[in-house]
Amino acid sequence: MISLRGLSKRYGDRTAVDDLSLELRPGTVTGFLGPNGAGKSTTMRMILGLDRPTAGVALVGGLPYHEIRDPLRTVGALLDARAVHPGRSGRAHLLALARSNGIARSRVEEVLETVGMAGAAGRRAGALSLGMSQRLGIAAALLGDPEVLMFDEPVNGLDPDGVRWIRHLMRSLADEGRTVFVSSHLMSEMQLTADHLVVIGRGRLIMDAPLAEVIARSSLTAVVVRSPHAGDLSVRLSAAGITVERRGENELVATGTGLEQVGDLAHEAGIRLHELSAREASLEQAYEELTAGSVEYGAPRARV
Numbered sequence: 001m002i003s004l005r006g007l008s009k010r011y012g013d014r015t016a017v018d019d020l021s022l023e024l025r026p027g028t029v030t031g032f033l034g035p036n037g038a039g040k041s042t043t044m045r046m047i048l049g050l051d052r053p054t055a056g057v058a059l060v061g062g063l064p065y066h067e068i069r070d071p072l073r074t075v076g077a078l079l080d081a082r083a084v085h086p087g088r089s090g091r092a093h094l095l096a097l098a099r100s101n102g103i104a105r106s107r108v109e110e111v112l113e114t115v116g117m118a119g120a121a122g123r124r125a126g127a128l129s130l131g132m133s134q135r136l137g138i139a140a141a142l143l144g145d146p147e148v149l150m151f152d153e154p155v156n157g158l159d160p161d162g163v164r165w166i167r168h169l170m171r172s173l174a175d176e177g178r179t180v181f182v183s184s185h186l187m188s189e190m191q192l193t194a195d196h197l198v199v200i201g202r203g204r205l206i207m208d209a210p211l212a213e214v215i216a217r218s219s220l221t222a223v224v225v226r227s228p229h230a231g232d233l234s235v236r237l238s239a240a241g242i243t244v245e246r247r248g249e250n251e252l253v254a255t256g257t258g259l260e261q262v263g264d265l266a267h268e269a270g271i272r273l274h275e276l277s278a279r280e281a282s283l284e285q286a287y288e289e290l291t292a293g294s295v296e297y298g299a300p301r302a303r304v
C-alpha cells in the first residue's frame with residue numbers, strides 16, 4: 001500500500017508536485033499518467049526517499065521510506081535502467097545489492113531467471129541493450145520480493161516482445177497481491193495493463209479512478225442508436241436528461257447514459273430500434289480530454 005497525503009514539492013518558485021493525496025491498493029496495477037513535466041518522476045522519487053517533500057508525506061506500508069527497516073524487501077523500483085555501474089556484470093550488480101541487503105545469493109539466480117536474462121547475466125551492464133538493461137533493473141526491483149513495486153516508464157525503448165513481457169509481469173505481480181505503480185506515456189499499453197489510473201497535470205491530481213470509469217466518463221464513450229423514429233426517441237431521451245446528438249435521418253448518439261437506459265426508454269415509448277450499440281473511447285482519447293489544459297511542453301494538437 002502506498003499513501004500520499006498532501007504531498008508537494010517545490011524547486012525554487014516551480015511547483016513540481018502540488019498537494020497530492022491518494023492511496024494505491026494491493027492487488028492492483030495503477031497506471032500513473034500525465035504530460036511531460038507533470039511531476040510523475042518527482043512523486044516516485046519522493047515515495048522512494050530520493051527527494052524530500054516540501055510538504056506532506058509519502059508512506060509505504062504506513063511508513064516514510066527512511067523509516068522502513070528493510071527497504072528492498074518492502075518496495076522495489078525501476079526508475080532509471082541505465083543507473084548501473086557500466087563495468088559491472090548484471091549478476092555482480094545484483095549480488096552486491098543482495099549482499100548489502102541481507103538477501104540470499106540464490107535469490108539473484110531466481111530473479112535473473114524471472115526476467116529472462118540468466119544467459120546474459122555475465123555481460124557488462126554498459127554493454128547491455130536498452131531492453132536488457134530494463135530487465136536487469138526489474139530484476140533488481142524484484143530482488144527483495146517486495147509487496148510494493150514501482151516502475152517509471154518500464155517499456156521505454158522495448159520491442160513488442162519486451163512490452164508484452166512487461167505487461168504480463170505487472171499483471172502477475174498484482175495478481176500475487178502486490179501494489180504495482182507504473183508510469184507510462186503509452187496509452188494503448190496502459191489500457192491493456194492497468195486496473196486503476198492516477199492522472200496528474202502540472203503537479204496536481206486530475207483523476208484517480210478505475211480504468212473503466214475513466215473511459216466511461218469520456219465524452220467519446222456513447223450509445224449509438226438507429227431507429228426509424230429517431231426524432232421521437234431524441235425527444236424522449238432529452239426529456240430524461242440525456243445528451244443526444246442527431247446523426248442523419250435515423251441515427252442518434254447519446255452520451256452520459258448506458259445501453260440499458262436507452263433501451264428501456266425506447267421500450268417504454270414503444271419506439272422500434274434497428275441498432276443499439278456502445279461506442280467506447282480509447283484511453284488515449286479519454287486521456288487527451290483530461291489533460292487538454294495541462295500540457296506544458298507540446299506541439300498544438302491537430303484537430304481531427
Ligand SMILES: Nc1ncnc2c1ncn2[C@@H]1O[C@H](COP(=O)(O)OP(=O)(O)OP(=O)(O)O)[C@@H](O)[C@H]1O
Pocket residue numbers: 011014015016034035036037038039040041042043
Ligand atoms: N531537480 C530538479 N530541479 C528543478 N526542477 C526540477 C527538478 N526535477 C524536476 N524538476 C521539474 O519538476 C517538474 C516535474 O518533473 P518530473 O520529471 O517529475 O515530471 P514527469 O511527469 O516525470 O515528466 P516526464 O513525463 O517528462 O518524465 C518539471 O517541471 C521539472 O522541470
